[in-house]
Amino acid sequence: MQTDVTRMRNVAIVAHVDHGKTSLVDQLLKQSGLFRDNEQIHERALDSNDLERERGITILAKTTSIPYKDYRINLVDTPGHADFSGEVERIVKMVDGVLLVVDAFEGVMPQTRFVLEKALSAGLVPVVVVNKMDRPNARPAEVIDEVLDLFIDLGANEDQLEFPVVYTSAILGTATDDPSVPGTNMEPLFQAIIEHIPAPDVDVSGPLQWQVTMLDYNEYLGRIGIGRIARGVLRQGETVALIQRDGTVVQKRIQKLFAHQGLRRIEVNEAFAGDIVAVAGIPEIMVGETVADPANADPLPLLRIDEPTLEMT
Numbered sequence: 509m510q511t512d513v514t515r516m517r518n519v520a521i522v523a524h525v526d527h528g529k530t531s532l533v534d535q536l537l538k539q540s541g542l543f544r545d546n547e548q549i550h551e552r553a554l555d556s557n558d559l560e561r562e563r564g565i566t567i568l569a570k571t572t573s574i575p576y577k578d579y580r581i582n583l584v585d586t587p588g589h590a591d592f593s594g595e596v597e598r599i600v601k602m603v604d605g606v607l608l609v610v611d612a613f614e615g616v617m618p619q620t621r622f623v624l625e626k627a628l629s630a631g632l633v634p635v636v637v638v639n640k641m642d643r644p645n646a647r648p649a650e651v652i653d654e655v656l657d658l659f660i661d662l663g664a665n666e667d668q669l670e671f672p673v674v675y676t677s678a679i680l681g682t683a684t685d686d687p688s689v690p691g692t693n694m695e696p697l698f699q700a701i702i703e704h705i706p707a708p709d710v711d712v713s714g715p716l717q718w719q720v721t722m723l724d725y726n727e728y729l730g731r732i733g734i735g736r737i738a739r740g741v742l743r744q745g746e747t748v749a750l751i752q753r754d755g756t757v758v759q760k761r762i763q764k765l766f767a768h769q770g771l772r773r774i775e776v777n778e779a780f781a782g783d784i785v786a787v788a789g790i791p792e793i794m795v796g797e798t799v800a801d802p803a804n805a806d807p808l809p810l811l812r813i814d815e816p817t818l819e820m821t
């Protein structure tokens with residue numbers, strides 16, 4: 509497990525539906541060395557929960573953790589539908605950068621606008637990924653113009669307007685910085701992530717603070733809270749203060765702690781500030797709540813919740 513925060517990258521991946529998020533994550537995983545060349549990725553990176561139910565506690569996550577050289581990249585999927593704008597907003601607050609994936613033929617679409625607006629207002633500088641460069645009708649220069657217009661329209665700041673661009677074919681497994689030079693592998697995309705997305709700016713030695721950004725459910729474990737550790741170290745088995753949305757503080761035990769490895773969540777004994785982890789065993793846990801050191805029970809600012817699914821949980 510990577511514990512050096514300077515070698516960690518937390519990245520949201522945003523796109524209009526079908527522009528290739530899942531295929532890109534599959535390729536990054538394939539080329540990361542996490543899987544042997546002859547080993548197939550049976551599950552698609554960001555897709556359904558069927559396998560997760562079958563396996564019990566080996567849960568497929570919305571976060572895919574990819575090793576690259578001595579770095580670890582946590583890629584967080586985001587919902588493309590406007591009903592989930594609260595979730596997108598919370599995810600972009602939890603990460604330090606975003607990959608904006610745009611189809612090289614279709615260009616900017618309604619959901620591209622919606623997700624980019626969230627990323628820009630969170631202050632993130634997106635890495636623009638023009639995908640499907642293998643399509644015979646790809647028109648990357650025009651698509652970049654459309655993206656630039658959209659940035660301007662959404663009031664992007666100067667840094668954001670300098671967005672780096674990587675041209676990819678998730679189908680061929682290639683990426684390039686220069687659309688006139690074909691790529692040979694995904695290396696330029698890995699490089700852009702490492703170079704342009706900052707490491708988390710966190711204090712690992714301070715008192716614990718962890719905030720729930722998303723919820724998940726598993727029939728063996730019950731409700732699962734997912735979020736980034738904002739400060740300190742989170743340990744399995746330890747007693748923590750849960751600061752509820754109304755300010756009530758209750759003592760809880762961290763029964764199960766999971767970090768991410770590839771497509772899976774794996775149980776770990778401890779995890780450090782900057783990392784995105786999942787916690788099971790607190791059945792009433794809610795989005796926006798803070799888990800803290802009982803001696804320093806300070807809440808993080810509450811997060812907006814407005815998506816329909818949370819009302820059902």
Ligand code: GDP
Pocket residue numbers: 523524525526527528529530531532639640641642643676677678679680
């Ligand atoms: P998502 O909805 O953004 O996760 O998109 P997917 O990764 O599921 O891709 C949507 C469709 O586009 C699938 O049929 C993919 O095979 C196809 N696709 C994804 N990337 C590429 C690419 O680089 N080139 C081509 N030609 N098709 C692609």
